[in-house]
Amino acid sequence: MTIEIRPNASAEVPGTEGYVDDAELLIPRYESVNPSEKYRAVTHLFPKVPSLVLDVGAGTGVDAAWFAQAGHQVLAVEPVSAFREAGIRLHPSPQIEWLEDSLPRLSGVVHRKKLFDVVLVSSVWNHLARDERGVAIAALGTLLAPGGVLIISLRHGPSPSNRRVFEVPIDETVNLASNHQLMLIASAETASVQLLNKQAGVNWSWLAFKN
Template sequence: MRAITVPGTEGYAEDAAWLIPRYESVSFVDKYRAVSHLIPAAPSTILDIGAGTGVDSSWLAELGHDVVAIEPVTAFRDAGIKLHPSRRIEWIDDSLPGLVKIAQREKEFDAVLISAVWGHLAPDERRLAMSNIVPLLKSAAVLVMSIRHGLAPANRRVFEISADDTIELAKSFGLEMTLIARTPSIQPLNCQAGVTWSWLAFKRSYAP
């Protein structure tokens, strides 16, 4: 029986062998430099959507946070469990835009991270995704997102998304922007190709 590909994950399973060490080579501190000051200082509950191999989740767990790592690509999830074993990380096979499994728990988080994922969603999927993300945020929670700009591999499903459109979408669901930053890629090959990132942070401004 042929496995169903989650929309937005196209190409990742096929490229997992070389992507896993590439993901592992980028530290949380370097990647999140523009927004790291927004990560809760006290031990908190954090949702890492599109956790990849768990580099970010592992760093957060080492700081004392309890992390739920959502990753739909089996190869990445298996690598993360092996490379970053931690009692503070729970791995879940779930995905945007539905987030069906995590939504069923009716749990709220102090912070939600969505790094390098948003660009894989079509416009209608992004609206559905945002509607499912907001209920996961506590009243004082922070939502941190990164959006990729630039050429992508041919076997990936990628949409060019503007930061402004994402901000307007977030506002329509009761989120208030607290930060926007534009940074170059920290991966050498992407940097040479002119890839840049928009970093956005939001908080809930009213109950949805």
């Protein structure tokens, strides 16, 4: 396991509002989610052989650990230190590298000039404003290996009042991706698998793109 902290990273990354205050409550909630249920709608698109995975907004590393257990190498990107520290403690693995970075630019990841077979943007996209989403899709497109798959989930339903959350149209996301030569290959609608969100009526759109 490798840990990299960017010395110039901002302590208040846009989109992370509320997460530091709620981290103690959110960590067990994140850990309660089964990734095989969460990704059921798009699991068939994941590589069957060991590959490079970029997990953007990795939270406590539940998804990263799931991919690592399947033999993949994972770069887990998370701007909230409480989540990174929990992930390092709860999911130690030589196949997971942790990096402090964030959308929309992912400057630390882009600087590495590495391409990924799977890029995950799960439970993150709705935290970006419209202009940030345009910048973000451009950055993500540069990180996708030829034939790789980009997975973006869109949240629909109520959100905590202390979070920065936008309602994001599916068509806007598809059009943004198309503008950067990323073509939609699959879409699905699912209920939340996190119990409290499910009870609140939260559901998700899953969009998969290839270059």
